[in-house]
Amino acid sequence: MEYGFWENLKRPIIGLAPMDGVTDPAFRYMAASKGKPAVMFTEFVNVEGLARGVERMLPSFFYSAKERPVVAQLFGTETDSFYKAAVMLCYLGFDGIDINMGCPVSKIASKGAGAALIRNPNLAKKIIKNVAKGINDFANGISLEKAGVHKNIISFIKKNKNMFGGKDGVIVKNSDRKIIPLSVKTRIGYDEICAEEWAKTLISTGIKTLTMHGRTLKQLYSGEANWEVLGRVAKICKENGVIFLGNGDISSLDDAKEKIKKYGSAGVLVGRATNGNPWFFKGKEPTLKDRLNVIKKHVKYFEKLSHLPFQTLKKHLAWYTKGFEGAKEMRMSFMQAQSGKDVYDVIEEFSKKIK
Ligand SMILES: Cc1cc2nc3c(=O)[nH]c(=O)nc-3n(C[C@H](O)[C@H](O)[C@H](O)COP(=O)(O)O)c2cc1C
Known part of the structure; x- marks a missing residue:
């Protein structure tokens, strides 16, 4: 071998x-x-x-x-x-x-x-x-x-x-x-x-x-x-x-x-x-912006590539939303999401608030 x-x-x-x-x-x-x-x-x-x-x-x-x-x-x-x-x-x-x-x-x-x-x-x-x-x-x-x-x-x-x-x-x-x-x-x-x-x-x-x-x-x-x-x-x-x-x-x-x-x-x-x-x-801590961008990209690739039902993405969404102000609220909104679009909407709303 x-x-x-x-x-x-x-x-x-x-x-x-x-x-x-x-x-x-x-x-x-x-x-x-x-x-x-x-x-x-x-x-x-x-x-x-x-x-x-x-x-x-x-x-x-x-x-x-x-x-x-x-x-x-x-x-x-x-x-x-x-x-x-x-x-x-x-x-x-x-x-x-x-x-x-x-x-x-x-x-x-x-x-x-x-x-x-x-x-x-x-x-x-x-x-x-x-x-x-x-x-x-x-x-x-x-x-x-x-x-x-x-x-x-x-x-x-x-x-x-x-x-x-x-x-x-x-x-x-x-x-x-x-x-x-x-x-x-x-x-x-x-x-x-x-x-x-x-x-x-x-x-x-x-x-x-x-x-x-x-x-x-x-x-x-x-x-x-x-x-x-x-x-x-x-x-x-x-x-x-x-x-x-x-x-x-x-x-x-x-x-x-x-x-x-x-x-x-x-x-x-x-x-x-x-x-x-x-x-x-x-070995680098991501910024909040990095985090939000990765969530959006992950959702996009999940919808394009994955064979798994949308529900299975939610554990990733929960893991991403830790350690920043507003993380808990975002996580709770993600748990209600039914599609990638719902996830993007949550991020959009959140981004408006932190601007
Ligand atoms: C959700 C989950 C799924 C796993 N699936 C596999 C798998 O498909 N193949 C495998 O060899 N090990 C699998 N493992 C074991 C991990 O590869 C690893 O051996 C284990 O989690 C210990 O490493 P860690 O403490 O760094 O997580 C899985 C572990 C978890 C938590």
């Missing part, structure tokens, strides 16, 4: 973590424009759904060239479906593919996917092998049809090709076929910590990049991320030439840099601290 773009990233690597329902194309676009993390990930997408031809899953993979390097994340259990999804993601021009082995949500883990794979290392290894095969077969010229990608998915991609990578990055040409890197994102254990043994299992598959969140599945998001354990995994990864990213509870850029130094990781992925804060990666 290859290091791909990971090898060329400036150290330390401070990237945007995948968050389902949050790092959709609109938020990724905002983060790319305002903060430019070292790398970003799509929301995770289910491989079995893709294999059944469920086109509505594809907008999670819309991305713009501005986001590069951008990694697509997959979850599931069926190895054959992982293979097809891997070929498809290569075709869409992603910089890398990541496999989710860390989701603790019961509807996913109860099916054996996400963090449940920690208890099923044999399946985890087969999944990695099949994704690697998909990546190799793509580099060697296989077509979507030949790889068995569902016809609905192929026709959706062909109809919406400008949505994948922007107008310059559209769909990989034959001459550009190359092996892209494969990574895994996981947790430090299922109900008990087994991070070191688990990391060694994953490393034995040949992956070159690993992210670990410092909590077990059982902990969900309770307690604190265990950075001491992550530090031990960082050491194992370093000894094996694997790029290790720690994850969990990073609160600021300084905190990220401190943790990287103290625990010896190549970098970190940051999740919740970026909520309502696409500027996070610049």
Whole structure:
């Protein structure tokens, strides 16, 4: 397996973590424009759904060239479906593919996917092998049809090709076929910590990049991320030439840099601290004007790009409206909004008052 773009990233690597329902194309676009993390990930997408031809899953993979390097994340259990999804993601021009082995949500883990794979290392290894095969077969010229990608998915991609990578990055040409890197994102254990043994299992598959969140599945998001354990995994990864990213509870850029130094990781992925804060990666506090402009842009891109209902935008609107005079009133008005236009109207009214 290859290091791909990971090898060329400036150290330390401070990237945007995948968050389902949050790092959709609109938020990724905002983060790319305002903060430019070292790398970003799509929301995770289910491989079995893709294999059944469920086109509505594809907008999670819309991305713009501005986001590069951008990694697509997959979850599931069926190895054959992982293979097809891997070929498809290569075709869409992603910089890398990541496999989710860390989701603790019961509807996913109860099916054996996400963090449940920690208890099923044999399946985890087969999944990695099949994704690697998909990546190799793509580099060697296989077509979507030949790889068995569902016809609905192929026709959706062909109809919406400008949505994948922007107008310059559209769909990989034959001459550009190359092996892209494969990574895994996981947790430090299922109900008990087994991070070191688990990391060694994953490393034995040949992956070159690993992210670990410092909590077990059982902990969900309770307690604190265990950075001491992550530090031990960082050491194992370093000894094996694997790029290790720690994850969990990073609160600021300084905190990220401190943790990287103290625990010896190549970098970190940051999740919740970026909520309502696409500027996070610049480490700069936005002005009120910046904030209002970003809300308008986020709404515009959400309406243009997102597959999600308008209601799902409201959590972003609530996150943006904190820490300034009138924030609470604005937040309450946003909660009544039914469309982007309603949001613009609230901002317009507010702007008149502060002039
Ligand atoms: C709303 C939400 C959605 C998430 N979705 C995903 C996902 O799709 N894939 C994934 O690997 N992790 C997902 N995570 C986990 C985060 O990537 C990250 O591991 C976790 O939030 C801990 O990092 P933080 O403390 O910086 O937020 C999600 C977390 C949250 C809060």
